Amino acid sequence: MGLREDLERFKEIGEERREDLESFIRYGDLSGSESDTIEIPIKVVDLPEFEYDRLDKGGVGQGQGDTPDVGQPVGQPEAQPGDGDGDGDEDGEPGEEGGEHGHYEMDPEEFAEELDEELGLDLEPKGKEVIEEVEGDFTDVTRTGPNSTLDFERLFKQGLKRKLATDFDEEFVREAMRVAGATPESVYEWCRGENILVSLAWIESEWDAIPGEERGRWDSFAQMTEEVERTTAVQRIRRKGLKEVPFRRDDERYRHPEIEEKKQKNVVVVNIRDVSGSMRETKRELVERTFTPLDWYLQGKYDNAEFVYIAHDADAWEVDREEFFGIRSGGGTRISSAYELAKEILEEEYPWAEWNRYVFAAGDSENSSNDTTEKVIPLMRDIPANLHAYVETQPGGTAINATHAEEVESAFGDGDGVVVARVGAAEDVTDAIYEVLSTESGSDGGNE
Structure with a gap:
């Protein structure tokens, strides 16, 4: 077997041993991936390679003139660049560069297919903008035919x-x-x-x-x-x-028959995250660990979906995707500000008569007094959508003042196209994603 065949065999072994998708979502490093390319670490099998010792200097028994006599001390050989000895130049310092890690790359469509299989989902994409050719009336004519x-x-x-x-x-x-x-x-x-x-x-x-x-x-x-x-x-x-x-x-x-082009409804996904002062590092990580795969999944399912990203503390503002995944902020919390902005954007750019809508929000359920019952819930009812979802990220259980998720759940129950999921630790992430997506699958959408 030649070296080329060996190389291909090692690559195949590496891909087969890539990190399990569910484990990757729960515990893996998601930051190295882009919106259109997901990099999943694999256990790389080291390829064999030749190494040569440098014997051109400092050996006993070989010399070029001035060969030492028997018993004469032999000096230390000169340090070579990269030997790791000597005066500590940057070429010789250990630990300066990390080793190269292998990754298995997949696009969002492959990610969505594998996640469907991994979580036992069988979702048909809703609102995917597809141009479908159908047979209409017999109005076209040709010179040949039966x-x-x-x-x-x-x-x-x-x-x-x-x-x-x-x-x-x-x-x-x-x-x-x-x-x-x-x-x-x-x-x-x-x-x-x-x-x-x-x-x-x-x-x-x-x-x-x-x-x-x-x-x-x-x-x-x-x-x-x-x-x-x-x-x-x-x-x-x-x-x-x-x-x-x-x-x-x-x-x-x-x-x-005349070939008619029919377009299904467009789809827009609004992602909302709480970046207030109460959202400490662990909470922020859980939000990103939930929303990032969900974002990949939706991009894979809906080829022509559009995404809106909103961050909020006491106020809300629109951000791009890169800023959304990694944003840091502080201040108080007023969740209704995000829904007010979402409503404004949807009404101006994505009318309900022409677009399927999905509104996903995440945070630690802490909100300013009465904001959920007096403003957020009425706003959710005023924003027609195929699905509203709220993901609560509260490690170690619900805090005393973290009542937003509970109040939303109480107002909507199991129906009305609203789902509440809870993530207390990394191992809860895939369950929350499944809960959101399975609810989306069962929703009639109202805009099909």
């Missing part, structure tokens, strides 16, 4: 148009043959001047059928025109009926 789709009505109309355009009053032309001194050629020329579409061959075929005694009945074509009434094609069809219609293959058209 006989069952032949557009006979169109074929008949084309033939009838040709019939009306080429039909002429045969009796009227025969009267022209009775003009004194007329010949087939002169009758043909006269017909062309009168816009009568008749061929010279037809006139010649009918010429001998005119009795000799009837020739000369009219002194001129002008006299004949004044004396003989000319009938239209419609009059003749009404009188005699339609015996034949001149169809042509060029007139054949075959009906096909």
